[in-house]
Amino acid sequence: MKQILLTALALNISAFAFSQQTNPFKLIDHYAKEAIKTNQIPGLAIGIIKDNKVIFEQYYGAENLEDQKKVGPDSMFRIYSTSKLMTNVGIFQLIEQGKLSLEDNVSKYIENLPEDWQNIKVKNLLTHSSGMPDFIAFNDILPEYSGSKTIERLSKEKMDFKTGNEFRYNQTNYMLLSMIIEKITGQSFGDFILNSQFYDAKNQVVFSSNALEKIPNRIIKYNYNPETEKYEKSTDVEGKKAYPGNGLAITLPAFLKWCSHLSKNDFLNQGTKDMMWQPFEYGNKKDVFAYGWEINKTNNIPSYGFSGGNVSAYRIFPQNNMAIIMMSNGYNFFPAQYHMINHLAAIMDKNLTDNYLLAEESIIAEFAKPDNPDAEKNYYKIKAKDPKWDFEGTLNNIGYILLRNSRANEAIKVFALNVKEKPQSANAFDSLGEGYFSIKNYTLALESYKKSLELNPENTNASNMINKIQNLTTKN
Template identity: 30%
Template sequence: MKFFSPKSLVILFVLSLVSISAHSQNQMATDSIDLFLKDKMEQLHIPGLQIAVVQHGKIVKQTHYGVANIENSVTVTDQSMFSINSCTKAFVGVAIMQLQEEGKLNINDPISKYIDDLPVAWKAVTIKQLFANISGLANIIDERENLLADTENGSWEKVKTLPMEFNTGDHFSYNQTGYVIIGKIINKVSGMHFTKFIEDRQFKVAGMKQTRFGDSNDIIPHSAGAYTTQDVVNGRWITTDEIRSSYAKFPEFFRTCTGIISTSGEIAQWIIALQNGVLLKQKTSLDVLWQPAILNNGRVGGFNKLVNGYALGWPTVTREEHPAFGPIGGMRSAFFVYPKDDLSIVVLTNLQGANPEWFIDEIAGYYIPAIKESNGFGLSPSLKKLRKELMKQHYNNALKIAESLKKSDSGFVLGENELNDFGYKLLGEKKQIEALKIFKLNVDLYPKSGNTYDSYAETLAGLGNKKEAIKNYKTAFQLNPKNTNAQQQIKKLESM
């Protein structure tokens, strides 16, 4: 069983595939990306999307799809303006590094060096620890992302009365209080409000003529709108069965956390300016900007297994192969910079719930084939070995091959969850027979796990083998009586 929320949304909107930029590197790659994104938009119910690709310092692809406004069927253009939400933090990181290059601060300074009215427990926290969300400070917003009070001063005074959530550096916990403090620091040391500092030192310098700060209260020319499938239930974000308009208000003091509105093309320009030494002058500054903070246990901390670290406003995809630095915002926009591959991908959407960070690697794979899932990217070394041998035998004799690899390599280990994920990746590639054999291998290796039988049964049902599907769903339920999915599928199949 794969754990995800069903997205049976009922909505009519136009997904218009707009003409491809003349910058396209080659027609085959362009067509493939367009087809991939069109399919992804239909799958995730994304109304509108912009993409820009930077390779070797140039924009090699820039195009758009779908609708900016569902109600009036207004199509997306290259000028459509998308909220980038927390991707704003990456700009704040650059601003701090600009001030560090000028000798006006140091990211390892305690924040008490710049801010006076702080609780005692906060004073030793550093600027870098605020950026990396490892400070332990209480959050200035609640679980529904509302500020703790109606005013800036009220929220600030309230959060200062709250206890530390953990010892600084012990954990990663996404936190907006730190960025409010960073805004105060930029205001003080730059001599101007942080929004103007970023506008003057980044937007104008990078030629970002449309990019601005704003929210739903503002009239934004060429606005791409905002929609959501998300809601908070019992303190957790869930995907609902409906799409609706989304309203967001970002007070000016909060705009170090979120608030920039831009286009994929202008974000691409900004990335080029950043990597070409236009925004940061010192060669080492990018290394500092992108260095993830280390927790007290010696590890990095981040949102999930993909975006697993956090640097100066930049979430990091820390991995041995094709590492990336990837700002993500509002569950709707993201851009990944692959410095070792000289490649960057910018994807902006108008749907909270699109989470493009989960499919940007696949787009990158059209330019760097080794990054494609279908070529084994993202698999563990053991699973890559298994995949290589299975392909030679058309996925036959999976258990025998796995046992042989284990005998020849004591370090060969196949985890239940990774095999389950691999099976679903194969299903996503429409390789049902191959997926079935992987799920069967998982059953053989983990016969006491109800989830392995559930996934195997699901694939059997998809292939029309009702009898075997029922049998395996029953085993899944016996092993895990809380598996309501197995119960439901048994009833469904027996009634057919």
């Protein structure tokens, strides 16, 4: 990546405090093009609304890699789990109309629920605190299964945890929300969402959770294959029960209209939105999430949003009267959606600058480069800016991504850096052990796993790997 981007990313964040003469849209355009290059994003659309006006709408790259059709206003990106935001708004529209309550038991609207599900409330579905098993985890639940047939199959499984105790992301929650919507409105889920939220953009939105279905202008996600070093089109096939959780494909103009309606209280009044964005009180007193929305705070300024498929994200900043949309169709290394939203927000308003995330973005970008010669130097330069910054999880994730991309020696260097930074971390040593094991350096792998087990005697993976390595070396 060019030095100018590194400077903007981490080394001198004040670069974002542009003067009145500086055009922020040129900075956004420059950043978008650099992000595309860094992450090898095939196609991208970015939209920004400020004070209820579209102030930035731009398209980059190709809808597909087969004929290089350019991304444009008619391109419908699959936004995957960002679709949940439209489901959330639909539920709160019914709440605002007095047809539904957060405290209602799901069993009030859906028959033949398992006994363990009887006290699950609507609020538990929105906050992923239901504890129900997730239908995604069961291969025998077929795409064509109806909601009722899926419930029948899941009734044979135990609850994952006590209802209300914790956050655990779960597609079953949203399947049930769509069934509640259909019960109350008498409409199909898709029709209700289109009629209530996309009445002025119906031809720019489509519901489908089948990547093989031929839909004009719909963009299918590309997955990067590290072995062939090429992109491959997604072939995921799910049925209508997945629509509320991941089924929406939408153009940027339609998304911008939706965003504007939400900001202007056309969908929900301000009191209802405030309720929707309130933190849910989990039993474990740890998890933080609103009613279907992620909660973020930058310099004590709140924002709310969600992402999907690691290729789309939406964030609204109520105090700033601003919202940002990004939609893409693939990436080759590290999921970029959160860093991109954060970076765009910082360009738009220096008060929304999250220095840590900008620094993390720079670290990832350098390690993503082939052989990454300056990555470690860049890491220490960034770390010197604020020694309190903790990048243990970031380095661990980078190491595993390098490992999956057949860059084992580079991965080991990252894991070793993490161990150097966190000498008391059992997880860091465990990861280093996996790196050495991947290149069959059993001596150093054993040494790392033993250190991990010493730091955390309950690390069963380390003990299992120690036994495995000792068996392998004994046989040899």
